[in-house]
Amino acid sequence: MAAKTLYDKLWDAHVVNDNGDGSALIYIDRQLLHEVTSPQAFDGLRLAKRQPWRLDANLAVADHNVPTTDRSVGIEDPISRAQVDALDANCDEYGITEFKMNDARQGIVHVIGPEQGATLPGMTVVCGDSHTSTHGAFGALAFGIGTSEVEHALATQTLVLKKSKNMRVTVRGKVAPGITAKDIVLAIIGRIGTAGGNGHTIEFAGEAIADLSMEGRMTVCNMAIEAGARAGLVAVDATTIAYVQNRPFSPKGESLAKAIAWWNTLHSDEAAVFDREVELDAASIQPQVTWGTSPEMVLPVDGRVPNPAREADPVRRNSIERALQYMGVTADQPITEIAIDKVFIGSCTNSRIEDLRAAASVLRGKRIAGNVKLALAVPGSGLVKRQAESEGLDQVFIDAGFEWREPGCSMCLGMNADQLQPGERCASTSNRNFEGRQGAGGRTHLVSPAMAAAAAVAGRFVDIRSL
Amino acid sequence: MQPFTIVTGRVAPLDRANVDTDAIIPKQYLKSIKKTGFGPFLFDDWRYLDKGDLDIDPATRRKNPEFVLNGPKHAGSTILIARENFGCGSSREHAVWALSDYGFRAVIAPGFADIFFNNSFKNGFFPLALRADEVDALFKESATSADFQLTIDLPAQTVSTPAGLKFAFEIDPFRKDCLIRGLDEIGLTLQHADAIRAYESRRRDTAPWLFA
Ligand code: SF4
Numbered sequence: 009m010a011a012k013t014l015y016d017k018l019w020d021a022h023v024v025n026d027n028g029d030g031s032a033l034i035y036i037d038r039q040l041l042h043e044v045t046s047p048q049a050f051d052g053l054r055l056a057k058r059q060p061w062r063l064d065a066n067l068a069v070a071d072h073n074v075p076t077t078d079r080s081v082g083i084e085d086p087i088s089r090a091q092v093d094a095l096d097a098n099c100d101e102y103g104i105t106e107f108k109m110n111d112a113r114q115g116i117v118h119v120i121g122p123e124q125g126a127t128l129p130g131m132t133v134v135c136g137d138s139h140t141s142t143h144g145a146f147g148a149l150a151f152g153i154g155t156s157e158v159e160h161a162l163a164t165q166t167l168v169l170k171k172s173k174n175m176r177v178t179v180r181g182k183v184a185p186g187i188t189a190k191d192i193v194l195a196i197i198g199r200i201g202t203a204g205g206n207g208h209t210i211e212f213a214g215e216a217i218a219d220l221s222m223e224g225r226m227t228v229c230n231m232a233i234e235a236g237a238r239a240g241l242v243a244v245d246a247t248t249i250a251y252v253q254n255r256p257f258s259p260k261g262e263s264l265a266k267a268i269a270w271w272n273t274l275h276s277d278e279a280a281v282f283d284r285e286v287e288l289d290a291a292s293i294q295p296q297v298t299w300g301t302s303p304e305m306v307l308p309v310d311g312r313v314p315n316p317a318r319e320a321d322p323v324r325r326n327s328i329e330r331a332l333q334y335m336g337v338t339a340d341q342p343i344t345e346i347a348i349d350k351v352f353i354g355s356c357t358n359s360r361i362e363d364l365r366a367a368a369s370v371l372r373g374k375r376i377a378g379n380v381k382l383a384l385a386v387p388g389s390g391l392v393k394r395q396a397e398s399e400g401l402d403q404v405f406i407d408a409g410f411e412w413r414e415p416g417c418s419m420c421l422g423m424n425a426d427q428l429q430p431g432e433r434c435a436s437t438s439n440r441n442f443e444g445r446q447g448a449g450g451r452t453h454l455v456s457p458a459m460a461a462a463a464a465v466a467g468r469f470v471d472i473r474s475l
Numbered sequence: 476m477q478p479f480t481i482v483t484g485r486v487a488p489l490d491r492a493n494v495d496t497d498a499i500i501p502k503q504y505l506k507s508i509k510k511t512g513f514g515p516f517l518f519d520d521w522r523y524l525d526k527g528d529l530d531i532d533p534a535t536r537r538k539n540p541e542f543v544l545n546g547p548k549h550a551g552s553t554i555l556i557a558r559e560n561f562g563c564g565s566s567r568e569h570a571v572w573a574l575s576d577y578g579f580r581a582v583i584a585p586g587f588a589d590i591f592f593n594n595s596f597k598n599g600f601f602p603l604a605l606r607a608d609e610v611d612a613l614f615k616e617s618a619t620s621a622d623f624q625l626t627i628d629l630p631a632q633t634v635s636t637p638a639g640l641k642f643a644f645e646i647d648p649f650r651k652d653c654l655i656r657g658l659d660e661i662g663l664t665l666q667h668a669d670a671i672r673a674y675e676s677r678r679r680d681t682a683p684w685l686f687a
Contacts, residue, residue: 035671
C-alpha cells in the first residue's frame with residue numbers, strides 16, 4: 009500500500025462517494041455551530057422542510073456577539089441580540105445541544121470543542137468560521153465553511169469537497185526558553201507568507217511542534233488559515249491521547265481502547281511524499297511582533313520596522329508604505345519603541361488556561377503602564393475562567409489593572425462592544441491584524457500572551473527574555 | 476424544494492431592462508437572519524412610496540399605486556416577465572429568496588445576469604430565457620388581456636399563452652432535471668442517502684464513540 013500523509017488518511021477514512029472528478033462526498037463527524045453563520049442555514053432547512061441528518065453530531069454556542077461584561081442585562085445591540093436569539097430558538101426547535109450564554113460551559117466555539125472532547129482525533133470537524141483549523145491540532149481534519157455548506161452539512165452530514173495538496177512545515181530542534189507556540193506560528197507565517205499554504209493542508213511537524221502542549225498546538229493550527237491553508241494538522245501522539253481522555257464527549261471504557269488503537273495510526277507514514285516541504289530552525293525563532301496590517305508583516309521583537317526605500321519590488325514597497333501609514337509607525341523604528349494604548353488577551357488563538365497563566369506570570373506583582381488605557385483579559389470559555397479563578401489568576405490580572413471579563417470573541421473582531429477607537433494601538437493575542445479588524449481605524453499588533461502582558465506593563469513592546 | 480413541472484399562473488409584466496438585485500431587494504434587508512420573509516420587500520423602492528426597513532411593518536407603508544404588483548389585475552401572479560439582463564448587480568441570493576417568497580415561480584426575460592441565474596436554480600426558481608421578440612409578444616398580450624395567464628411546460632420546454640402563442644425554449648438538461656425533481660445541491664447529495672447510511676453503519680462498527 010502506498011505511503012500516506014496524515015491528511016490522505018483522514019480524507020480516505022471519510023469518503024462516502026468518490027465523484028470521479030477530483031471531488032468526493034466527505035462524511036462530517038462533527039459540526040460546531042455559532043450564531044453568526046447558522047441562522048440562514050436553519051432557515052434553509054425549514055424552507056425545504058428538511059430535518060438535520062444527525063442531531064448528535066452538532067454542538068452549538070454563541071460567542072461572536074456576546075457581551076463580555078455583566079450578562080444579566082442581556083445584549084444591548086438589537087442585531088447582535090437577534091442573532092443570539094435565533095441560535096437559541098433554532099437549537100431548541102431542532103433539539104441540538106447548545107451551551108447558552110449563561111451556561112458555565114459557554115465560550116469561543118474553537119475553545120469549547122476540544123475542552124468538551126467534542127473534537128477528537130480522526131474526526132472531520134466543520135464550523136462556519138475560518139479558524140476551525142484550530143481543531144487540526146488533534147489530528148482531525150477541520151476547516152471552516154460558508155453558510156450554504158453549514159446547511160448542507162446539517163441536512164446530509166456530508167460535504168462535496170475537492171482534495172487539497174499536502175504541505176509539511178517542519179520546525180527542527182528545540183525553541184529557546186520563553187518562545188511560545190504563537191511565536192512559532194508567526195515565524196512560520198513570516199517565512200511562507202499569508203498565501204504560502206494556499207490550496208494545501210499544512211501538517212506541522214518536527215521536535216518543536218511535538219514538544220508543544222495541546223493548547224500550543226491549537227494556537228499553531230489556529231493560524232494555519234493566516235498562512236493560507238484551510239486546514240492545519242498535527243500528528244496524534246501521547247500528548248494528544250492524554251488530553252482527550254475523561255472529557256464529557258470523549259469515549260470511555262471499551263470504546264476508548266478501540267479509539268486509541270485507531271488514533272495511534274494517525275500520523276504521516278515515514279515514506280509519505282508531500283507536495284511541498286518547508287523547514288525552520290526552532291532555535292532561531294525569537295519573540296514575534298507584527299508591525300503591519302497582515303500577519304506576514306511580522307518581525308522579531310529586537311527588529312526594526314521595515315524601510316520601504318530598501319524594498320526593490322514596487323508592489324511590496326507600496327504595501328509597506330500603506331501599512332506604515334495605517335499603523336502610524338515609521339520606517340526603521342525599533343519595535344521596542346512602539347507604545348501601545350490597549351491590550352487584549354483573548355481569542356481562539358490565545359485564551360486558554362496556559363495562555364492566561366503565561367500572561368499572569370509576567371503580571372504578578374506589577375501594574376500596567378500609565379499610557380495603557382484599557383487592558384482586557386477575556387478567557388476562552390466559562391470553564392477556563394473558572395479554572396483561572398481557582399488558581400487566583402483573576403486577582404493577578406485585576407491587581408495589575410486588567411479588566412477580567414466574561415468569555416467570548418470580544419475584541420478579536422469587535423462584533424460586541426469591545427472595540428478599538430480610531431488610531432488606538434493594541435497589543436493583541438488574536439490572529440488578525442487587518443485594517444479595522446478590532447474596530448474602525450484601530451491598529452493591531454499580534455503577539456503571544458506573555459509578550460502582551462509585558463507590553464501592558466512597559467506601555468510599549470519589550471523583549472520578554474530581558475525581564 | 477418544490478418540483479417545477481407544468482406551471483400555469485398569472486403574469487406580472489415588469490417592463491424594465493437591467494433590473495438589478497438592489498432593486499429586487501434593497502440592502503437594508505440583508506441584515507435579516509432569515510432566508511424567508513423577504514416577499515413583502517420585493518421591489519421595495521418601486522412598490523412603496525416611503526422608505527422601509529426590516530423593523531417597519533410593510534402593512535403600514537404607502538403603496539405606489541402605479542407599480543405593477545400593486546394593482547388588482549396582477550395580484551397573486553406567479554410568473555414575472557421583464558426585459559434584458561434581469562438580476563444584474565450584487566450577488567445577493569436574497570434576490571431569489573424574495574422573488575420566491577413573494578410567490579413567483581419563474582421569471583421570463585431575454586437574458587439574465589450570471590450569478591442571479593445560478594442562484595435561481597439553487598432555489599428551484601426558474602429563470603426562463605426567450606428571444607427578445609418573443610418576450611415582447613408576451614408583454615403585448617399581457618397589456619390587452621384582462622387576466623393574462625401563461626403556461627410553462629418544462630418537460631416539453633414550451634411557454635404558451637391563452638391567445639395561442641407557443642414558444643420553445645432551451646435549458647441545460649441537468650438543470651432541467653434538477654428543477655423537475657425539485658433537487659437543489661442538498662437534494663442532489665441526498666440522492667446518495669443510501670451511501671451515507673451505509674458509511675455510517677460501517678463507521679458505527681469501527682468507531683462507535685463518534686455516535687452518541
Ligand atoms: S476569537 Fe476571533 S478569530 Fe476566533 S472565532 Fe472568535 S472572532 Fe473568530
